[in-house]
Amino acid sequence: MEAISASEYVTIGELVRLTNVRYSTLKFYTEEGMLPFEQAEENLTRRYRRLESIERISYIRKLREQKKTIPEIKVILSQEQAEE
Numbered sequence: 001m002e003a004i005s006a007s008e009y010v011t012i013g014e015l016v017r018l019t020n021v022r023y024s025t026l027k028f029y030t031e032e033g034m035l036p037f038e039q040a041e042e043n044l045t046r047r048y049r050r051l052e053s054i055e056r057i058s059y060i061r062k063l064r065e066q067k068k069t070i071p072e073i074k075v076i077l078s079q080e081q082a083e084e
Helices: 002-006 012-019 023-031 050-065 070-083
Strands: 046-049
Touching (some): 002 012, 012 023, 012 046, 023 050, 046 050, 050 070
16 A cells, blocks of 8 residues: 555556545546546556545545536536636
């Protein structure tokens, strides 16, 4: 776990361990464009920036706790991304 916590990039499985969010949920967020990733060319593995992904997942969880729907969250995330 220390190696995972120190690395810049992690896999979706490692994100599951770091965030206690189910694999299927993270896969859904990825497929919906809510959780950005980079594709490693050599084996097509999706790699997630550890810190940014953990922060994004935490933010999505907070929005869900506020009863925001997935479409509403996608709009919020896209608006924030446009402001950056």
